Amino acid sequence: MPRIFSLATLIVVWAVAAALAQSRLLPDPLTVGRATLAEIRSGELPFQMACTLGRVIGSFAIAMLLGTIAGYAMGRSKATDRFADSWLIVLINMPALVVIIFAYIWIGLNETAAILAVAINKLPNVVVVVREGARALDPEIDEMAKAFQFTAFKRLRHVVIPQLAPYLAASSRSGLSIVWKIVLVVELIGRPNGVGFVLGSAFSLFDMARILSYAICFILLMLVIESFLVQPLERRANRWRRRPA
Numbered sequence: 418m419p420r421i422f423s424l425a426t427l428i429v430v431w432a433v434a435a436a437l438a439q440s441r442l443l444p445d446p447l448t449v450g451r452a453t454l455a456e457i458r459s460g461e462l463p464f465q466m467a468c469t470l471g472r473v474i475g476s477f478a479i480a481m482l483l484g485t486i487a488g489y490a491m492g493r494s495k496a497t498d499r500f501a502d503s504w505l506i507v508l509i510n511m512p513a514l515v516v517i518i519f520a521y522i523w524i525g526l527n528e529t530a531a532i533l534a535v536a537i538n539k540l541p542n543v544v545v546v547v548r549e550g551a552r553a554l555d556p557e558i559d560e561m562a563k564a565f566q567f568t569a570f571k572r573l574r575h576v577v578i579p580q581l582a583p584y585l586a587a588s589s590r591s592g593l594s595i596v597w598k599i600v601l602v603v604e605l606i607g608r609p610n611g612v613g614f615v616l617g618s619a620f621s622l623f624d625m626a627r628i629l630s631y632a633i634c635f636i637l638l639m640l641v642i643e644s645f646l647v648q649p650l651e652r653r654a655n656r657w658r659r660r661p662a
Contacts, residue, residue, distance in 0.1 A: 444626045453630040462634060468611040472600045476535035477593065484543025485585065491544065492551020508541040513599050517606060526607045535599045542595065543588045550584030586651035593647060597639055
């Protein structure tokens with residue numbers, strides 16, 4: 418209820434501001450709603466959203482997989498950490514736009530370059546968080562696993578992953594917001610479809626109703642993913658830490 422009330426208040430403020438401005442640069446909610454319905458009926462909005470969502474999922478999955486492996490290796494091995502730390506610092510401080518331009522120049526204006534550019538921008542965030550999780554692994558639990566002669570797979574499943582789960586969940590939650598924002602930039606610069614491409618086209622025409630309709634729909638989609646997928650997974654990942662009263 419508080420979230421619904423907050424969103425309703427925002428819409429009312431928006432409607433009042435649009436009524437006072439009386440400008441095509443700030444369309445009212447009804448105008449944006451009509452534009453959104455028109456885009457949905459034409460099939461354009463679902464298609465463009467699907468293109469963007471596919472890139473978000475692909476780049477997010479690559480970044481999480483590679484970042485988890487690298488972060489765990491750096492957290493468990495001081496030699497690996499010392500060797501790769503400089504690389505990590507470079508990636509953290511590299512502007513996202515520079516990575517995108519490099520990817521498009523070196524690989525070409527294609528899907529591979531777009532997804533890799535986003536994944537590389539997300540990668541250092543995952544590495545940093547997972548590295549801290551790997552450093553925080555309980556050595557006593559590790560010794561117990563050795564005493565019971567756990568296989569590598571069994572140790573990974575029952576010892577490592579449960580302790581890393583909260584860190585992976587935190588990285589996923591923070592990283593998802595980073596990924597979809599960078600995907601829009603990637604599409605704006607070098608893809609012929611997707612929400613970012615549409616926003617660029619609408620910007621050139623000063624079509625604020627279309628810009629707001631696509632922006633709001635994609636934000637709502639991310640809120641749904643956050644509320645019904647990411648947050649429940651994060652709560653599940655942290656459940657094992659709870660202690661009985």
